[in-house]
Amino acid sequence: MSYVTENQPNGTPTWIDLGVPDIDRALEFYGALFGWEFEKGPAEYGSYTMCRHNGKRAAAISQNAEPGEGTWWNMYVAADDCDATAKRVVDAGGTLVIEPMDIMDQGRMAIAKDPTGAQFGLWQGRAHLGCEIVNEPNALVRNDLVTPNPGPAREFYATVFDYTLDANPDMPEFDFTFLRLPAGNEIGGIMGNPEAPSSRWETLFEVADTDETVARARAAGGTATDPEDTVYVRQSQITDPFGTPFTVGTRTTEW
Incomplete structure (x- = not known):
């Protein structure tokens, strides 16, 4: 764990x-x-x-x-x-x-x-460190910023947190930038999407089986896109009963 x-x-x-x-x-x-x-x-x-x-x-x-x-x-x-x-x-x-x-x-x-x-x-x-479990099924695995204006976002986060910025050769068709700590650890990314209606940090939860999780979400009163395979993960976007979107995914390879 x-x-x-x-x-x-x-x-x-x-x-x-x-x-x-x-x-x-x-x-x-x-x-x-x-x-x-x-x-x-x-x-x-x-x-x-x-x-x-x-x-x-x-x-x-x-x-x-x-x-x-x-x-x-x-x-x-x-x-x-x-x-x-x-x-x-x-x-x-x-x-x-x-x-x-x-x-x-x-x-x-x-x-x-x-x-x-x-x-x-x-x-x-201090007394509360934040998430005590991560990178495991049913826990937070990553956050990515989706924005129609990625240039200023890249400059801002690199300035505030001293991130280094790396392109993603696995996804040349997308405007995606890895964010890394000075020590080299990847902490997320910035996805440039001209069609995004606004800028938003998106949350991805790891799950053991994306298809089963989608079925549970729909049965519990949420909505979900049909699972799809990407370079790194089989994923679906779920919307809870209040309209809150988030992503679930089963990793098929390490990112």
């Missing part, structure tokens, strides 16, 4: 959470889909619920206080120093939606948008 026992290196996607208008319905859906167990938080904190897989924190789901706001899987990037990274975000042309703030003893966070409008979070872990 890929268990995380300390803060991830600076710039690594480290946590995901979801806001929904009906948390009980969300727990029913994601429990049926991934087999997660839930630790529901107090109502005064939006019923912020830890989703556990094999006893480890895999994600969180909360009650969205603004029903008309929509739903999202929000990605948080590990920050050794949340305040300093937030300043780098602004200096590089991004904006802060939520200024750095402490979340009790759990950590320090901020919410930002890059120059293309894609939202992401910063997380400086």
